Amino acid sequence: MDDSYIPIQDRKQHPTLWFDDGNIVLTTNISRFRVHRGLLSMNSPVFADMLSMPQPDRIEDGYEGLPVVEISDNDADFTHLLRFFYDHRYYQGGTETTFEKVSGLLRMSTKYQVDDLRTEIIAHLSLAYPSTLEHYMKAVDPDTQLPLFPPFHGQHFAVVHLARETDASILLPAALWRSMCMTTPGILEGTVDSNGTRHMLPPGDIRICMLTKSQIYKKLVRMESMLTKKGRLGCVRQQQNGGSGVAPCTEIATSSVINHFASPGLELVDDNDMFAEMKAFEKWRHLVCHVCRHAADSTLSSHRTRWWSALPLFFGLPEWNNSQNASN
Template sequence: MMDSDSVYIPITDRKRHPRLWFDDGNIILATNLSLFRVHRGLLSMNSPVFADMLSMPQPGRLEDTVEDLPVVEINDDDTDFTHLLCFFYDHRYYQGGTMTTFEKISGLLRTSTKYQMDDLRNEVISHLALAYPSTCEGYLKAVDPNAAVPLFPPFLGQHFAVVALARETGASVLLPAALWRSMCMTSKEILDGVVDSNGTRYMLSPADIRRCILKKSQVYKRLVRMENMFTAMLKPQTCVNRRNLKGGKAIPACMEIAVSEVIIHFSNAAEETRDDHDMFQMGAFEAWRPLLCDGCRNGADSLLAGWRTDWWSSFPSAFELPEWGRLTDDNNISV
């Protein structure tokens, strides 16, 4: 049966796909737009769902034949299904870890999930996890502006799109990072959605909008507190730049530098209206870190690494998701 929301187009009016119409094919699959003459054996070999489906008599009207071959109507999106069939006939069509397009990777995730192609599904999820990982180290690499992530050309609204795709396909291991990166969009973009260069609007669901807006407020408050407290954690004994004040009290110069930079960071008028930065990266810290002596910088890096590890472990619960271990187990994948 076709999707009830689609306008029915008679079989005779649908176009034969130019690349997926094989003269020796023994079955015809039909989306709402296209006809594909393909091979039963290949379909069954790639997917247990196809193997079961094609082993049973197909319901339909007597006239649903083309060139004396049975026609099986498929209710998948035409573009998604085309990507899947292209992969069936050439597994080089999609290779995880190499640049592709969001259209292709999302279509393959939807169809591999539906047709129980676990290897392809896991490969696609692992590929998406390059930008939406389940580890703190992976996330810092993904958001590094100098790093090239071989995923797909970035586009406005991609974080929202990945959240929707992960929800739709049950790829929940992608959700914490995708929701966090969505939360780092501006408040207006979270509330209203965004439109890309092709005119496509991307929006979060109402529930995810609420989660991101609430979490954005909570995280910003926590970030300001951490940025201000962090300078006090520098240890005077590790600083080679300390100087003596009246009374002989040793004050680390690095701490003074850090405190000064934090004040400048949060008193900057431009920072008051900016709410699209990634708060996991701590902007004030990045400003004063290079100015420290080696001892203080190493100590600060160690403190930050511990803080980030603790905060990362709380990402799933922040968005009302299961803990990391369960997310990776549920997806049967390590990313």
């Protein structure tokens, strides 16, 4: 027998999930639960199949005269699932909870085919990792309060791990994008949360995020430069000057972009999110005339829409519709 094996009688009896009228004992490597076969079967087709097999009249290896089923799942994850079975208010989508509960329930609802719960949790996580650009812009707005879970360092990496583990493909494009927007040292070395836990991407995702970061930075520089030329033909200030020469707004914008990327001593942090902000653009946007500003805004909006449509492809993922189908 494995030296780490703990006899059933030595495992911790759960303080609330131990019912005197329960008719089956479930055990993890830490806890014992005395629960009800009917409730398990009603909530999960996996349990229904598992418990449909005939039980012997005499139980040699039971506990207190009851059949015992040993569960290989993580003790905390499985406890979350049982608590949900007994009270569906234990988890309610759209209300703030903890990442431990959300992740545990998503793993368990996937394994035990509790489909409604799985769908609700994925929808909950989609508040921060959505499939539409409109919802993404709300999610990254610093003034938005998401009823999700308290944010923590490394959470984007943790969500990527969770989405991979549970085949929640619809979460991956936004989660990988937000991971890619972390700094290079953060991607390569991981990030430590307040509890001292280091969160890292899977090795394959580290590679794809670094490759994508290089490509996206090139797109960023090209877009920052291109925006300076929008609106020049209708520039109000150029018309006021007789319509000849370089548009004044173009000169203002170009100078701002050059200063942004070339200022001596400027520390460039590679945590760029092109959907959330264009740092050079924001420096000159309010300085140009309304025609140039509107033309640049329209161009940027159009490009962001195309980038978002192609976002899954940046990371070698199926297109948005296919990701949605896979998650379901």
